[in-house]
Amino acid sequence: MDEVIADTYGAMLDWLVDRHGARWSAEALHGRQIFDVLELEVADALRTAMHDGAFFADLPVIEGSQAALAAIAEHCELFVTSAAMEFPNSLGPKFLWLRRHFPFVDPLNIVFCGDKSIIAADCLIDDNARHFARFGGQGIVFSSPHNVDVTGYPRIRRWDEALAVLSEVFPAALAHSGVDAP
Amino acid sequence: MDEVIADTYGAMLDWLVDRHGARWSAEALHGRQIFDVLELEVADALRTAMHDGAFFADLPVIEGSQAALAAIAEHCELFVTSAAMEFPNSLGPKFLWLRRHFPFVDPLNIVFCGDKSIIAADCLIDDNARHFARFGGQGIVFSSPHNVDVTGYPRIRRWDEALAVLSEVFPAALAHSGVDAP
Known part of the structure; x- marks a missing residue:
């Protein structure tokens, strides 16, 4: 969800610039998690802000994610x-955010967890490759500035190429999507 | 969680008796879900009460569940x-309830979902056998008045027999539990 369909990364950068000025450039964050480049007290302050569930209530939708998930859900x-x-305080706001921006996702198909090794699925599209280590299906990296150097998995750079990547990884499932493999 | 480690069933019965008098006996509910025996308007009122997350904040802990889960977590x-x-409003209260009554459960190992077919596990202990239909592991029924007639799965009637049942179903995993198979 975060950094894949909800622009949490952008909201974190906005928060940092608002509170601490533009000390973090896209270049400084290239290939690194935001929390890994912050001084300890700034990281603590950002975590405190995120522990207020309101942080997650109005995140921008990542471009193309609604159309792409709607198309994927057809297959x-x-x-x-x-x-x-x-x-934990994000649970309620995240649920409402999904209902508002992705009304076609069955609420019974929403899963809030911590360790994604508990997910039984053929495919997991995630910005954090750490979730793939014990995942039983195929991990697919969704590009975010922090994961640009991650290799070893198929990659979706933008949602408009998602169906093409999926049809290459799962040709049978997407056979009738009308999308040619890249 | 509900009716397995949290006594939601008892809280629902208490709510019914408080609001509508003792019209529902344990006998009337034997083998049936509470919602299946209620008149439409009473069912709607109960659902409304449960949509207020506070309903789930102070549920009693089911007897023996803490000791049993602690013992299972060792193996x-x-x-x-x-x-x-x-x-959905139960998400926050359920998380806090688990932290309070089951502090030894890693919060990253808490999973809130709707359709439990998404769970990748060797074993699922649940009062609702409907969750076992598409579950990839072994379902184990935890006894609740509504499921007394369910067959086809191993059954745990009380938490003090949980390790014994599990050691029969998964002899390798529980080999060193010190519990003899029943």
């Missing part, structure tokens, strides 16, 4: 999962 | 899952 059984237990 | 990787998406 596959679609679940949306978020490692929301890291910020 | 197995333990996750707690709840079909909480049916009552």
Whole structure:
């Protein structure tokens, strides 16, 4: 969910610039998690802000994600999962955000967890490759500035190429999508 | 979670007796879900009460569940899952309830979902056998008045027999539990 369909990364950068000025450039964050480049007290302040669930209530939708998930849902059984237990107060706001921006996702197909090894699925599209280590299906990296150097998995750089990437990884499932493999 | 470690069933019966008098006996509910025996308007009122997350904040802990899960966690990787998406306002209260009563459960091992077919586990202990239909592991029924007639799965009637049942179903995992198979 975060950094894949909800622009949490952008909201974190906005928060940093608002509170601490533009000390973090896209270049400084290239290939690194935001929390890994912050001084300890700034990281603590950002975590405190994120522990207030309101941080997650109005995140921008990542471009193209609604159309792409709607298209995927025509061919596959679609679940949306978020490692929301890291910020428990985000549970309610995240649920409402999904209902508002992705009304076609069955609420019973929303999964809030912490350790995604518990997910039984053929495919997991995630910005954090750490979730793939014990995942039983195929991990697909969704590009975010922090994961540009991650290799070893298929990659979706933008949602408008998602169906093409999926049709290459799962040719049978997407056989009738009308999308040629890239 | 509900009716397995949290006594939601008892709280629902208490709510019915408080609001509508003792019209529902244990006998009337034997083998049936509470919602299946209520008149439409009473069912609607109960659902409304449950959509207020406070309903789930102070549920009694089911007898023996804390000791049993602590013992299981010594031998197995333990996750707690709840079909909480049916009552989205329960998400926050359920998380806090688990932290309070089951502090030894890693919060990253809490999973809130709707359709438990998404759970990748060797074993699922649940009062609702409907969750076993598409579950990839072994379902184990935890006894509740509504499921007394369910057959086809191993059954745990009380938490003090849980390790014995598990050691029969998964002899390798529980080999060193010190519990003899029943």
